[in-house]
Amino acid sequence: MKYLAQLTIILAVSLVSEALGYFIPLPVPASVYGLVIMFLLLWTKVIKLSQVENVADFFLQIMPFFFVAPTVGLITSFDAIRGNVLWLVLMCFISTVVTIAVTGTVAQLVMKLMKKGGHKDE
Secondary structure, eight states: OHHHHHHHHHHHHHHHHHHHHHHSOSSOOHHHHHHHHHHHHHHTTSSOGGGTHHHHHHHHHHGGGGGHHHHHHHHHTHHHHGGGHHHHHHHHHHHHHHHHHHHHHHHHHHHHHHHHHTOOOO
C-alpha cells in the first residue's frame, strides 16, 4: 500500500505538470514543470522525501531500460544521419558540458541557500 501511495503522489504531480504544459503557451516540456513542482513540494516540505523515496528509487533503477528503444532507433536509422554524425557528437558533448555546469551551479546555489536559511538534511 505504501508504494501505491507514493506512486499516486508522483502521478498526481505528473498530471498537474501535463495540464500546465497544455494550458501554458510556453515552449517548456511538461516534465520540466513536473520537476519544478516536485522540487518545490519537497523543498517546502509539503511532501516529505519519505513519501516518494521508494518509488522514485525504483524509477531511477529502471531508467536505463527506457533508453533501449531510442538507441535501437538510432542504430536502425544510421544511414539517415551518417552525414551529420560529427555534428551530433559535438552537440551531445556541448550539451553535456552545459548540463553539468548548470547542474553544479544550481546545486551549489541550493546548498548555500539551505545553509543560509538554517535548513538541516533529513
